[in-house]
Amino acid sequence: MQVAETPSNEASRLDALYKYAVLDTEDETVFDELTKLASEICDTPIALISLIDPDRQWFKSRVGLDAKETSRDIAFCAHAINQDEVFEIQDTHKDERFKDNPLVTSNPHIRFYAGAPLISPDGYAIGTICAISDKPKKLSAHQLKALKILSREVISQLELRLKICELQKANDRKTEFLSSLSHELRTPLHSIVSLSQLMLKDSDSNMSKDNTSYLKHIDFSGKRLLELVNSILDICKIEEGSFELSERIINVKEFFFNIEGVISSLAKEKMIDVNFRLAANSINSIRIDDSRLSQIILNLVSNSIKFSDVKQSVNLDVVLSESKIIIAVKDNGIGISEQDIHLLFNKFQRVGNNNATEGSGLGLMITKSLVELMNGDIKLVSELHKGTLVKVNIPLNIVEDDEQPANTTLLVKSFDPNIRVLVVEDNEINQEVARAVFGSINLKIDIACTGGEGVKYAKDNKYDIVFMDLNLPDFDGYEASERIIKSNPNQNIVALTADVFAKQNSKLVQSGIKNILYKPFDIKDLLDILNEYCPLK
Numbered sequence: 001m002q003v004a005e006t007p008s009n010e011a012s013r014l015d016a017l018y019k020y021a022v023l024d025t026e027d028e029t030v031f032d033e034l035t036k037l038a039s040e041i042c043d044t045p046i047a048l049i050s051l052i053d054p055d056r057q058w059f060k061s062r063v064g065l066d067a068k069e070t071s072r073d074i075a076f077c078a079h080a081i082n083q084d085e086v087f088e089i090q091d092t093h094k095d096e097r098f099k100d101n102p103l104v105t106s107n108p109h110i111r112f113y114a115g116a117p118l119i120s121p122d123g124y125a126i127g128t129i130c131a132i133s134d135k136p137k138k139l140s141a142h143q144l145k146a147l148k149i150l151s152r153e154v155i156s157q158l159e160l161r162l163k164i165c166e167l168q169k170a171n172d173r174k175t176e177f178l179s180s181l182s183h184e185l186r187t188p189l190h191s192i193v194s195l196s197q198l199m200l201k202d203s204d205s206n207m208s209k210d211n212t213s214y215l216k217h218i219d220f221s222g223k224r225l226l227e228l229v230n231s232i233l234d235i236c237k238i239e240e241g242s243f244e245l246s247e248r249i250i251n252v253k254e255f256f257f258n259i260e261g262v263i264s265s266l267a268k269e270k271m272i273d274v275n276f277r278l279a280a281n282s283i284n285s286i287r288i289d290d291s292r293l294s295q296i297i298l299n300l301v302s303n304s305i306k307f308s309d310v311k312q313s314v315n316l317d318v319v320l321s322e323s324k325i326i327i328a329v330k331d332n333g334i335g336i337s338e339q340d341i342h343l344l345f346n347k348f349q350r351v352g353n354n355n356a357t358e359g360s361g362l363g364l365m366i367t368k369s370l371v372e373l374m375n376g377d378i379k380l381v382s383e384l385h386k387g388t389l390v391k392v393n394i395p396l397n398i399v400e401d402d403e404q405p406a407n408t409t410l411l412v413k414s415f416d417p418n419i420r421v422l423v424v425e426d427n428e429i430n431q432e433v434a435r436a437v438f439g440s441i442n443l444k445i446d447i448a449c450t451g452g453e454g455v456k457y458a459k460d461n462k463y464d465i466v467f468m469d470l471n472l473p474d475f476d477g478y479e480a481s482e483r484i485i486k487s488n489p490n491q492n493i494v495a496l497t498a499d500v501f502a503k504q505n506s507k508l509v510q511s512g513i514k515n516i517l518y519k520p521f522d523i524k525d526l527l528d529i530l531n532e533y534c535p536l537k
Helices: 010-019 029-042 076-080 141-201 209-239 252-270 290-306 363-373 428-439 451-460 477-487 507-511 523-533
Strands: 046-052 056-063 069-071 087-089 112-119 125-133 248-251 273-279 285-288 313-320 324-331 377-383 387-395 421-424 445-448 465-468 493-497 515-518
Touching: 010 125, 029 046, 029 056, 029 125, 029 141, 046 076, 046 112, 076 087, 076 112, 076 125, 112 141, 125 141, 141 209, 141 428, 209 363, 248 252, 252 273, 252 290, 252 313, 290 313, 290 324, 290 363, 290 387, 363 377, 421 428, 421 451, 428 445, 428 523, 445 451, 451 465, 451 477, 465 477, 465 523, 477 493, 477 507, 515 523
Parallel strands: 273 313, 421 445, 421 465, 465 493, 493 515
Antiparallel strands: 046 056, 046 125, 056 069, 087 112, 112 125, 248 285, 313 324, 324 387, 377 387
């Protein structure tokens, strides 16, 4: 038996092989189909995709053979990688190099072998696709050509597999970056928005009229910045396919009453008349993501208000039928030229001469993406200096009268006022925010500054609910939660985080965290959580 010579470029060849990260991976249909095709084309009972590492040949795919690998010393494929063309042995019994090879003298009793080297794009032979029989044989020119084509297809699939892995790694890095960005941007905004709202609600404030005005400016600017940050993060989540809809049953009249209130407030600032008409056709409740439906309507109406002159009017018509909801927003504003209309739904795209108007150019793209996520469509018709009409159609799920709608107004407090609350938060400003926010609903809280402190507090005291920051200085909130749950499996833990990508973290489920409250949050969201996990008995 003759052992194959080691290629002179062995180190580089192995680097080319390892680059694909394919050794010892699970079977994959795309490679199995190529192996079956090789077996059928060459009319052999055995076909393999064999990869040669320093000590063995490992089979990524195999037909007619149970073994997953053999020693490189006895591998026919170790010879084939030294060839440029198909390496064919028509009868091993007549070939001095192979007649006493263990693979010839015992199972699988190889008499015929043909292997086409798998040549990487940089010219290294990393293995073969081969056809094997226990009978002597000679391939036709057609079969030899087909085997070479299959070898190139194997490399193409390995390259595709590599690119997919690289894209996944890049996407993971992007998500990690956005997660960090979300935390870094939304954490200070949580302080700004929460504290300014609390101060503005304080009717007993001794602030001067000027200071109150300044505070309103701070509150407005904080909310504007938060809207921009949320828009950018929404776009990123939509692009990577991680954006999720959350449907629930809502009361139609109550929902649109709240929408009308928000719209009136938006229009009042610019002295715009908004004519709102709702045709519900006796439909009382629908199942939909009401948060995203609100976002769609408010984006469209605020856009019309933004690009309308003082004392102009905007029409909002909403029609509900058994199968869909139709939303039409029409204004008499500056309009859009025909050549610019196709640019409207592009990311960060602002069209026309509207530099005097604030905006990031994200609203319409997000609106279109949300409509499409809800299986709807959006159409826009506009004429320069005449106005714009935007029409949205979204499929609708009508619910039975006995199904209870969610409350879309601010919830009243229905949690136990005597509950004990632990907040694990390392940021000193956010600790003050937490005290102020919980204090506004007459709840005192304990605060732990690290994950370790949080675990100790939860072990030494009985808390009805724990609000857990996820970014902590010693170990993260996932690990802290997992440790708490080990000691007390029934502990209610809610993540309190500025990271809007936290839901995608695989550690969330295993940590025992039951829900997420994103900073900055509305009091309504906090009440929702408290009412659910700490109900008044």
